[in-house]
Amino acid sequence: MTLAQEAHGFLSPTGVEIAFLLVGLVTFGAAIVTVTTKQLVHAALWLVVALGGLAVEYLLLTAEFIAWVQVLIYVGSVVVLLLFGLMLTRAPIGRSPDADSGNRWAALVVALAAAAALVWVVADAFRTTWIDLDGPAAGSTEATGASLFQNWVLPFEALSVLLLAALVGAIVLSRKAKAELSSPPVNSRVATGSSPSVPDSRNHPIGRNEPVAGTKSTKGTPSTRGTETAKGTESAEQEGAR
Amino acid sequence: MNDALDVALRLLIVFVVFLTFPLIIGQTEHKVMAHMQGRLGPMYAGGFHGWAQLVADGVKFAQKEDVVPAGADRRVFQLAPAVALLPYLLVLLAIPIGPGEGAVGQVVDAGVFFVLAVMGVGVLGSLMAGWASANKFSLLGGLRTAAQLLAYELPMLLTAASVAMAAGTVSLPGILDAFEWWWLPWQIVGAIVFFVAGLAELQRPPFDMPVADSEIIFGAYTEYTGLRFALFLLAEYAGIVVLCGLTTVLFLGGWHGPWGADGLGWVWTLLKTAVLAFVVIWLRVTYPRLREDQLQKLSWTLLVPLSLAQIALTGIVKVVIQ
Numbered sequence: 001m002t003l004a005q006e007a008h009g010f011l012s013p014t015g016v017e018i019a020f021l022l023v024g025l026v027t028f029g030a031a032i033v034t035v036t037t038k039q040l041v042h043a044a045l046w047l048v049v050a051l052g053g054l055a056v057e058y059l060l061l062t063a064e065f066i067a068w069v070q071v072l073i074y075v076g077s078v079v080v081l082l083l084f085g086l087m088l089t090r091a092p093i094g095r096s097p098d099a100d101s102g103n104r105w106a107a108l109v110v111a112l113a114a115a116a117a118l119v120w121v122v123a124d125a126f127r128t129t130w131i132d133l134d135g136p137a138a139g140s141t142e143a144t145g146a147s148l149f150q151n152w153v154l155p156f157e158a159l160s161v162l163l164l165a166a167l168v169g170a171i172v173l174s175r176k177a178k179a180e181l182s183s184p185p186v187n188s189r190v191a192t193g194s195s196p197s198v199p200d201s202r203n204h205p206i207g208r209n210e211p212v213a214g215t216k217s218t219k220g221t222p223s224t225r226g227t228e229t230a231k232g233t234e235s236a237e238q239e240g241a242r
Numbered sequence: 243m244n245d246a247l248d249v250a251l252r253l254l255i256v257f258v259v260f261l262t263f264p265l266i267i268g269q270t271e272h273k274v275m276a277h278m279q280g281r282l283g284p285m286y287a288g289g290f291h292g293w294a295q296l297v298a299d300g301v302k303f304a305q306k307e308d309v310v311p312a313g314a315d316r317r318v319f320q321l322a323p324a325v326a327l328l329p330y331l332l333v334l335l336a337i338p339i340g341p342g343e344g345a346v347g348q349v350v351d352a353g354v355f356f357v358l359a360v361m362g363v364g365v366l367g368s369l370m371a372g373w374a375s376a377n378k379f380s381l382l383g384g385l386r387t388a389a390q391l392l393a394y395e396l397p398m399l400l401t402a403a404s405v406a407m408a409a410g411t412v413s414l415p416g417i418l419d420a421f422e423w424w425w426l427p428w429q430i431v432g433a434i435v436f437f438v439a440g441l442a443e444l445q446r447p448p449f450d451m452p453v454a455d456s457e458i459i460f461g462a463y464t465e466y467t468g469l470r471f472a473l474f475l476l477a478e479y480a481g482i483v484v485l486c487g488l489t490t491v492l493f494l495g496g497w498h499g500p501w502g503a504d505g506l507g508w509v510w511t512l513l514k515t516a517v518l519a520f521v522v523i524w525l526r527v528t529y530p531r532l533r534e535d536q537l538q539k540l541s542w543t544l545l546v547p548l549s550l551a552q553i554a555l556t557g558i559v560k561v562v563i564q
Contacts, residue, residue, distance in 0.1 A: 041315075041318070041373055041374075042315075042318070045318065045370065048366065064350070064351045064352050065351070065352040065355065065412075068352050068355035068356045068359045069355060069359070071359035071360065071362075071363065072355060072358060072359035072362060072399075075359070075362070075363055075366070076358075076359055076362025076363060076365075076391075076395065077362070077392070077395060079366070080362075080365065080366065080369065080388050080391055080392060081388075081392060083366075083369050083373070083384075083388060084385065084388035084389065084392065087369075087372070087373060087381060087384055087385050087388070088385060091373055091381070093313060093314070093315050093373075093374070093376050094315075140351050141351055141352045141411075141412055141413075
């Protein structure tokens with residue numbers, strides 16, 4: 001430990017270290033915005049920034065392969081899936097005040113505890129490990145592959161079993177939902193999403209004349225309502241907007 | 243200093259390619275479509291066979307007012323065209339057009355993953371456009387885009403992985419160095435699957451359900467005008483360049499030619515890319531649009547199994563020849 005500290009002080013950071021720190025700050029900020037913004041789709045887009053920032057951090061640590069896989073899987077697929085789900089169910093333009101679960105403080109406590117545990121474990125485990133940025137890339141595809149399939153092959157296989165279980169679970173859930181659907185559809189309108197919260201300005205000529213930014217009240221836009229809103233409240237809201 | 247100059251020169255060349263090649267393909271599309279449909283096409287602008295039609299189109303786009311709908315999410319709406327276009331510029335950096343280190347913008351260690359990952363990001367632009375327009379047709383277009391990407395990303399990745407297995411590397415120049423002529427029949431199924439899936443990812447006909455103009459106007463791009471709309475069009479043509487270049491590099495041997503002409507590697511790459519681009523245009527004129535369920539079915543029941551079979555075949559042959 002002392003050896004490592006002697007060789008690498010924190011007082012004169014190199015350019016890469018400064019870049020790492022700055023990108024880390026951006027990633028952190030984007031992550032905070034992701035969980036605090038009231039606009040659902042914006043949250044997903046900020047998630048893109050956070051995940052992309054992580055990929056840049058991997059790049060700075062010379063783990064090129066991991067970085068591209070991060071972009072491919074998370075930005076290219078997971079976020080697209082997330083956006084798909086949002087658009088299919090409810091993707092209002094503007095704020096969704098009901099998108100708050102009320103567990104804000106519990107979530108904060110759990111997040112802080114998890115972050116503290118992770119930071120402590122990682123910092124304690126890799127305190128003396130330094131990546132030589134000038135030598136051959138320590139995280140090249142070859143090195144990553146060799147390490148993955150020689151040292152870490154058991155966790156790798158365990159993870160694939162976990163994914164298989166998730167896959168089977170998804171199939172079971174979707175089949176169950178299908179069986180329920182075939183029984184008399186009482187609320188089929190909700191189930192089939194025949195009236196999703198498609199942003200549509202035609203229903204609401206009122207409140208459209210006001211400037212968009214800032215003043216766009218949550219009541220004035222039909223898109224902020226979910227499918228569960230009854231017809232009565234709609235007209236009430238129209239009155240309110242008037 | 244010399245290094246900086248070298249980097250600047252490479253970036254400049256890639257940028258020029260990025261600016262010119264999509265336009266060349268656009269002009270070719272005008273002409274090829276006109277010939278295949280037995281009509282003249284644009285013939286007047288510029289005099290000779292309407293060569294200046296694209297310039298005129300560009301001027302028209304630049305002159306139009308840049309409208310953002312009142313109900314739209316302003317910033318996301320305006321950001322979307324850039325998100326759709328820029329990834330293709332980045333991908334061009336990694337595609338080698340000739341042998342050696344001098345003929346590629348930047349050697350990327352995990353090149354295959356880099357190009358596929360960055361191409362996938364481009365689709366986010368269409369999603370953002372579809373959502374931020376506050377228009378139900380745009381939203382439907384965005385939904386279809388997302389569904390299409392999810393369905394076709396997998397076969398693309400699997401077939402690219404098959405080539406990487408055959409070459410024993412995931413670097414694009416490395417794959418070309420390892421290329422032998424008999425890879426062509428060996429990987430032919432993968433090549434077709436990759437090309438078809440790439441077409442679907444670009445939303446080119448017959449996979450243009452997300453912009454089906456007869457039912458959802460123009461999908462995610464309905465509300466766009468002027469330069470931003472032109473950027474989306476440019477992204478489509480840049481996507482054709484990238485897809486054809488990638489198919490050439492991964493499956494058709496890139497700069498390898500049948501007569502082994504030294505120093506002419508880049509000609510082979512460009513020639514193969516051009517032929518593939520012609521095929522893309524040809525398919526647009528030839529095939530009717532697939533329905534949304536047919537789109538999904540084609541991917542999940544045909545392309546994914548085929549690409550898995552290709553990977554199995556690659557693995558078996560690889561083990562046998564070792």
